[in-house]
Amino acid sequence: MVKITLLILTLATFMSASSFEENCLKCHSKDFKFAMMMKKYTQNHSSERKIKEAIFDYLKNPSADKSVLPYEYINRFGVKEKTTLDDATLREMIDIYYKMFNIKERIY
Amino acid sequence: MYKSEKQTIFYVLGLYLSSTLLLIFTLFSSYYLYKLDEREHQEKRVLKDYALVLEEKLLGVHKNSDTRYEYPRFREFQSAIYDIDKNLIFSTLQKMPKNLEQEFFFQGDNVYYIAPLKPYYLGGAYAVIEKKQEPLHIIGDIVIAALLVVLIALVTSFFLVKLVLRPLRSTLHLLDNFIKETTHELNTPITTILTNIETLGSEECDEKSMKKLQRIKTASMTISNLYQDLVYLLLNHQVASQNQTLNLSEIVRQRVHYFLDTANAKKLTLDVTLQDNVLFFADRQKMERLIDNILSNAIKYTNKATTITITLLPSSFVIQDEGNGMSQEEINRIFERYSRFDKTQGGFGIGYSIIKSIVDEYGIRIVIDSEQKKGTKVTLTW
Numbered sequence: 001m002v003k004i005t006l007l008i009l010t011l012a013t014f015m016s017a018s019s020f021e022e023n024c025l026k027c028h029s030k031d032f033k034f035a036m037m038m039k040k041y042t043q044n045h046s047s048e049r050k051i052k053e054a055i056f057d058y059l060k061n062p063s064a065d066k067s068v069l070p071y072e073y074i075n076r077f078g079v080k081e082k083t084t085l086d087d088a089t090l091r092e093m094i095d096i097y098y099k100m101f102n103i104k105e106r107i108y
Numbered sequence: 109m110y111k112s113e114k115q116t117i118f119y120v121l122g123l124y125l126s127s128t129l130l131l132i133f134t135l136f137s138s139y140y141l142y143k144l145d146e147r148e149h150q151e152k153r154v155l156k157d158y159a160l161v162l163e164e165k166l167l168g169v170h171k172n173s174d175t176r177y178e179y180p181r182f183r184e185f186q187s188a189i190y191d192i193d194k195n196l197i198f199s200t201l202q203k204m205p206k207n208l209e210q211e212f213f214f215q216g217d218n219v220y221y222i223a224p225l226k227p228y229y230l231g232g233a234y235a236v237i238e239k240k241q242e243p244l245h246i247i248g249d250i251v252i253a254a255l256l257v258v259l260i261a262l263v264t265s266f267f268l269v270k271l272v273l274r275p276l277r278s279t280l281h282l283l284d285n286f287i288k289e290t291t292h293e294l295n296t297p298i299t300t301i302l303t304n305i306e307t308l309g310s311e312e313c314d315e316k317s318m319k320k321l322q323r324i325k326t327a328s329m330t331i332s333n334l335y336q337d338l339v340y341l342l343l344n345h346q347v348a349s350q351n352q353t354l355n356l357s358e359i360v361r362q363r364v365h366y367f368l369d370t371a372n373a374k375k376l377t378l379d380v381t382l383q384d385n386v387l388f389f390a391d392r393q394k395m396e397r398l399i400d401n402i403l404s405n406a407i408k409y410t411n412k413a414t415t416i417t418i419t420l421l422p423s424s425f426v427i428q429d430e431g432n433g434m435s436q437e438e439i440n441r442i443f444e445r446y447s448r449f450d451k452t453q454g455g456f457g458i459g460y461s462i463i464k465s466i467v468d469e470y471g472i473r474i475v476i477d478s479e480q481k482k483g484t485k486v487t488l489t490w
Contacts, residue, residue, distance in 0.1 A: 035174055043170065046228035047191035103170075103230055104191075107177045107198045 020096045023085060038101040040068035048098060055094050059083040117269045124265040125258070132257050136250050143246050151241060152212050155221030158185045158237045163225060170229035177230055185239040189225070189232030197231050201238045208234055214241060291338040298335055301328045326373045329366070333404055337462055340397050349391040349469070356386040356395070360420050363399045367407060375413040382420045388490070390470050398466045401459040402427050402486050410483070428485040433478040442476065 028034070038051075045051045058066045062079045083090055165180035166189070179198045180187075188199030194208055205213075205220050212221050219241040225232050305325045313321060364380055371378055388395070406416050410429035417428040434442070443464040467474045467488065478484040 039170065042231045043227045043229060045192070046231050046233045047193040047195060050192055103177060104197050106175065107179050107230060 019089075020093055020100075023089065023093050024097070034097065034101050037068065038097075038103065042103050044068060048102070048104070051102075052091075052094050052098060055097070056090060059085075059090060059094075116273065117266075120269045120272070121262075121265050124268070125261060128261040128265075129258065132254050136254055140246065140250060143244060147242060147244055148212070151219045151239075152221065155185070155212070155219065155237045155239065156223070158182070158187075158239070159221060159223035159235055162187050162235050162237065163223070163229070166225070166229040166232060166235075179230075185237055187238065188236040189230060190234040190236070191231050192228065192233040194234070199236075201236065203238070205236055205238075208236070217241060287338060288342050291335060291342060294331070294335050294338075298328060298332050302332060322369060323373065326370045329370060330404075333400055336397065337401065337458055340393070340462055341458055349394065351389055351391050354388050354390055354392055354395055356388045356425070357382050357384050357420060359392070359395055360399055360418070360425070363396060363403060364418060366400075367403055370404075371407055371416070374407065374410075376407065376410065377415040379415050379417045381418070383422060386420055386422055388470075394466050394469070397462055398488075399425075401463050402488075405459050406431070406484070406486070414483075423490055425488040426485065428483060430483040433480040433482055433484050434476075435478075435480060439476050439478055 025032075041051045041054060045054045054066070058068075060083060062082060064071075064074050064079055067074055067079060085093065161182070162180060169177050169180060179200070181200055186200045186202060188201045188204075189197045190208060191197055196204075203216060203218060205215060205222070208222055210222070213219075217240055218238050221237045223235045223237065225235050301324070305321060305328065308321060360382055361380075364378060368378070403416075403418070406427050406429040410416060410431035414430035416430075417426070419426040442460045463474065466472075470490070472488050472490045475487045475489075476484065477487070
């Protein structure tokens with residue numbers, strides 16, 4: 001039973017990771033500063049719930065006001081396009097992103 | 109020092125001291141509360157400074173780290189950060205605070221300060237600063253100061269009472285001196301009167317003159333009795349007791365005989381029951397004073413043509429009259445010197461004061477049962 005559970009969990013992780021690659025890394029290459037973005041979100045929104053909400057809100061309706069990037073950056077590259085992902089997938093991707101880069105678990 | 113004087117001193121001292129204590133308590137508790145408040149402000153200021161230090165360090169860690177974030181630690185204080193939803197992010201606290209609602213509070217030995225943070229470095233929206241509270245070492249000082257003030261108040265009040273009572277004391281001394289001097293002058297005339305009356309026989313006078321002579325004798329005996337009391341009071345502390353085994357039955361018989369004329373003048377019946385050879389170890393003069401005083405009081409305060417019952421048993425002596433009696437309050441005050449309740453009778457009110465001093469000296473128990481309009485019963489037991 002334990003083995004089966006472990007197997008399912010490992011599979012799920014791989015699947016999630018691969019879906020993250022497909023849904024996010026397709027556009028954001030691996031050198032995209034995910035950690036820096038997480039720092040900005042954490043600094044502005046504090047808790048996990050608020051951070052996830054803010055990311056979700058931004059990706060659904062991106063605007064210069066909501067962006068955590070510096071003004072100069074937005075001015076040069078513009079605001080990103082709206083996400084094409086459905087809500088459930090988007091939330092799943094945000095969860096993976098938070099899990100991979102959140103600051104809370106990296107404090108020692 | 110008289111009992112009433114002592115009582116006044118105690119009352120005044122009590123009043124003075126209690127008001128002083130109340131004042132001291134109010135002053136010192138206000139001072140203590142002020143000090144507590146002052147410490148609170150001091151602690152708050154220090155904790156606020158620590159919060160600023162923490163915030164600065166958090167900023168440094170947040171900006172300069174990328175993968176791992178080392179939480180800042182300090183020797184002077186401990187800290188924790190909570191996110192905006194009040195979930196704990198990281199803590200070095202020894203004891204977790206029970207709530208984050210109060211900005212500043214004491215919990216156990218520690219004092220806590222909760223500072224809001226913005227921006228949320230490392231996600232921290234609230235910083236909790238914890239440090240050991242500074243002890244307040246003023247209770248010992250306050251107690252010493254209070255004791256000192258009470259001591260000063262005690263000494264001051266003692267002198268104050270003395271000052272207030274001085275006129276009263278001088279009046280009492282004047283009265284004592286007056287009695288003393290009068291007493292010395294009384295001795296010779298009383299002795300002369302009584303000796304001469306004794307020498308006059310019935311053959312020398314007619315019946316009418318004899319009656320008058322009897323009245324003079326009774327009156328003189330009353331004065332003589334009073335004289336004896338006064339001498340006892342004035343010399344009481346100067347003459348040592350000459351204790352010996354006394355035949356109380358004999359003494360009581362003699363004293364009853366001595367008062368027979370006085371009792372007859374009031375048409376009193378003396379119902380005397382004496383057990384023979386009741387022995388008691390005491391000073392003869394003092395025993396006579398004791399019996400005389402109880403007996404003369406009974407005769408003096410009983411109603412005319414009534415019965416006085418005198419009973420002597422091996423370990424008790426009872427005299428019961430049928431006079432006006434006394435109230436409980438009067439009985440309680442009866443042993444005070446110069447206290448008299450029935451102003452219709454003469455006397456200085458020193459009788460019971462003498463009785464008290466003698467019964468106390470010989471460990472005799474005295475019980476006074478009295479009912480108003482019915483009479484008084486004095487019981488001595490030993």
